Amino acid sequence: MNIITDFIPANQPNRPGTKLIGPRFITMHDTDNPSPGANALGHASYLKSSEAAERFVSWHFTVDDTNIVQHLPLDEAGWHAGDEDGPGNSSSIGIEICENTDGDRSKAEKRAAELVARLLEQFGLGIDAVVQHNHWSGKNCPHILRERSGGWDEFIDAVRHCRQEA
Numbered sequence: 001m002n003i004i005t006d007f008i009p010a011n012q013p014n015r016p017g018t019k020l021i022g023p024r025f026i027t028m029h030d031t032d033n034p035s036p037g038a039n040a041l042g043h044a045s046y047l048k049s050s051e052a053a054e055r056f057v058s059w060h061f062t063v064d065d066t067n068i069v070q071h072l073p074l075d076e077a078g079w080h081a082g083d084e085d086g087p088g089n090s091s092s093i094g095i096e097i098c099e100n101t102d103g104d105r106s107k108a109e110k111r112a113a114e115l116v117a118r119l120l121e122q123f124g125l126g127i128d129a130v131v132q133h134n135h136w137s138g139k140n141c142p143h144i145l146r147e148r149s150g151g152w153d154e155f156i157d158a159v160r161h162c163r164q165e166a
């Protein structure tokens with residue numbers, strides 16, 4: 001699995017620099033950005049922009065149909081869970097799945113499941129550690145997985161399947 005590392009600059013306001021506890025959880029998001037070009041590389045440049053800096057948003061990985069980009073080291077917390085200093089931000093790895101209309105969404109979900117399986121293995125976590133952004137803040141995110149009938153369960157099954165294959 002080829003992961004492109006493109007960290008948010010350490011001095012930028014949306015990179016808190018605080019130690020990630022654990023990690024104990026993996027928090028799943030959808031980007032909520034269907035625009036053509038809003039792929040993993042597009043989000044990597046967004047996270048380094050002043051717009052993202054002013055909104056104090058950051059997460060660890062963005063996954064599309066071809067690339068996985070890592071934006072933060074895995075021992076640093078991000079701001080993606082909407083629970084301020086709560087366990088979502090302070091103890092979970094945040095992963096965004098792209099939904100750009102010029103990308104292959106089902107492929108992006110498959111690749112995200114592979115990444116999650118690998119992270120569970122790496123940090124010795126069980127499948128219960130994979131949660132929705134909704135779990136922390138009540139937001140309708142990841143909205144595609146939540147709105148598609150059986151979508152979340154299918155994603156979790158795909159993660160399980162990847163673990164068995166590994």
Ligand SMILES: [Zn+2]
Nearest residue numbers: 029030133141
């Ligand atoms: Zn979210």
